[in-house]
Amino acid sequence: MTDEFDPHLSCSDRKTSKNLPGYISKLINFDSIKNYEIKTPFKSVETNSLSKETLPLYKKINRELIFDNPKYVWHPQTYNAIHEMNEGYVNNTNRFLNIIGLKPALVNNISDALSTNSVVFHRNPFAERVTVSSGKKYPPLDLENFETFLNNLYAYSKGMVLVPDINIANVPKKGYTVTSDHYLKYIEFFMNVLSSRNNKPIFVPIQTNLTQKATKEILEFYRSKKYTNVWVNFSGGEVRGRHISGFRSILNIMDRQYPKKEYVLLCSHMRKEMSPEIREDKVPASDMLSQFVGGDIIGGTREPAKGYSDEFDLEEYIKKLGFSNKIEYEKASLLNKSRIFDPSSYYYYLPNLYPAKSTTFNKKYIQQNLDFSNAIDNIIKYNETEYVKKMFGENKDLKIYLKNKEMFDDSKDIYNDVVNYKPEKINRAKSLFDF
Numbered sequence: 001m002t003d004e005f006d007p008h009l010s011c012s013d014r015k016t017s018k019n020l021p022g023y024i025s026k027l028i029n030f031d032s033i034k035n036y037e038i039k040t041p042f043k044s045v046e047t048n049s050l051s052k053e054t055l056p057l058y059k060k061i062n063r064e065l066i067f068d069n070p071k072y073v074w075h076p077q078t079y080n081a082i083h084e085m086n087e088g089y090v091n092n093t094n095r096f097l098n099i100i101g102l103k104p105a106l107v108n109n110i111s112d113a114l115s116t117n118s119v120v121f122h123r124n125p126f127a128e129r130v131t132v133s134s135g136k137k138y139p140p141l142d143l144e145n146f147e148t149f150l151n152n153l154y155a156y157s158k159g160m161v162l163v164p165d166i167n168i169a170n171v172p173k174k175g176y177t178v179t180s181d182h183y184l185k186y187i188e189f190f191m192n193v194l195s196s197r198n199n200k201p202i203f204v205p206i207q208t209n210l211t212q213k214a215t216k217e218i219l220e221f222y223r224s225k226k227y228t229n230v231w232v233n234f235s236g237g238e239v240r241g242r243h244i245s246g247f248r249s250i251l252n253i254m255d256r257q258y259p260k261k262e263y264v265l266l267c268s269h270m271r272k273e274m275s276p277e278i279r280e281d282k283v284p285a286s287d288m289l290s291q292f293v294g295g296d297i298i299g300g301t302r303e304p305a306k307g308y309s310d311e312f313d314l315e316e317y318i319k320k321l322g323f324s325n326k327i328e329y330e331k332a333s334l335l336n337k338s339r340i341f342d343p344s345s346y347y348y349y350l351p352n353l354y355p356a357k358s359t360t361f362n363k364k365y366i367q368q369n370l371d372f373s374n375a376i377d378n379i380i381k382y383n384e385t386e387y388v389k390k391m392f393g394e395n396k397d398l399k400i401y402l403k404n405k406e407m408f409d410d411s412k413d414i415y416n417d418v419v420n421y422k423p424e425k426i427n428r429a430k431s432l433f434d435f
Contacts, residue, residue, distance in 0.1 A: 041291035043385035049374035067115040074122030114159030165205035208246035236304030268299030338373035345406035
């Protein structure tokens with residue numbers, strides 16, 4: 001890797017909403033793809049919504065698309081599968097695609113579609129893992145042989161690459177999952193592998209649940225390496241509370257580091273909804289709020305982890321939720337996962353209860369077909385982001401637009417946290433890197 005790191009992205013035409021300062025628009029040009037540019041905030045669509053049946057829906061969009069594939073590696077079987085793939089003699093790329101959940105053949109059927117994969121490891125994959133209850137040990141992945149995983153990740157990331165992240169957490173009786181020194185060494189190793197003979201934009205990770213000290217330490221390291229493409233890992237958290245606070249810390253630090261604001265932020269691993277209960281008919285949106293707090297590319301969603309898989313008691317969990325049996329729970333769970341975003345209210349609704357005035361789909365069919373409900377949800381969110389962008393371009397009042405939404409009217413705390421928030425003024429101070 002050369003000393004002058006090339007981000008392979010260029011930003012221009014940056015504008016901020018006067019009455020909603022968290023809404024920021026940029027023109028991002030992909031330097032290595034001829035005539036490929038996007039205007040932010042840009043909503044990606046999730047790879048898990050793409051299938052042979054839903055492919056025609058995406059082909060009809062006929063505009064730039066970015067597929068994001070959030071993958072949280074926490075199951076021991078997944079770690080073992082990665083270990084076996086890396087330690088073998090033949091690179092089994094089909095197994096890699098199955099492990100991560102990628103669909104390159106389908107993505108390649110859509111013109112102007114890019115795809116990326118935001119991989120997060122639940123614990124340090126290069127350290128021995130021992131379960132608390134059983135004491136069962138799992139071998140660490142070999143760092144040098146991990147190049148196979150990274151090379152596959154690069155090969156099957158179309159147009160842009162996200163460096164894998166490692167969850168930083170303080171586990172009771174065990175300490176931190178990974179130290180800051182080791183974390184940055186791993187990230188640098190990943191970058192050295194991925195940036196070799198590279199012409200794609202590469203994004204380095206940062207988490208929203210870290211302290212100001214840790215956030216600053218990581219971002220200062222990135223600045224010293226001239227990494228300006230950053231993907232923000234919300235760790236399955238909602239776009240409010242400590243995660244929105246952490247995200248704003250990232251913004252403030254990067255604004256000081258880059259006075260021209262020539263960086264790009266991709267948000268991923270956000271929780272789709274606010275504190276969803278499995279039986280709720282409608283719940284407030286979470287992921288769609290990231291376009292109003294400074295996110296450039298709005299990536300995919302995932303639920304927060306519930307713990308180690310071999311210790312999780314599903315039957316006890318089902319009883320706790322009040323279901324009489326597993327079948328009843330699975331039926332409710334399928335409905336819960338099929339909720340669809342309603343732009344008229346900024347709520348997520350169960351398909352069978354989706355507002356009639358907004359309905360353009362067969363409610364009964366899609367509530368039984370998760371691929372279709374996910375695809376329709378993703379397309380509606382993509383179109384809403386484009387509509388808000390159009391309003392901004394026409395100098396419409398975005399604050400009034402949001403204030404009239406039912407969800408914000410019902411949840412004043414969310415409105416104040418997202419819409420009424422006033423950012424601090426940034427006075428850039430010199431750092432060691434200026435000398």
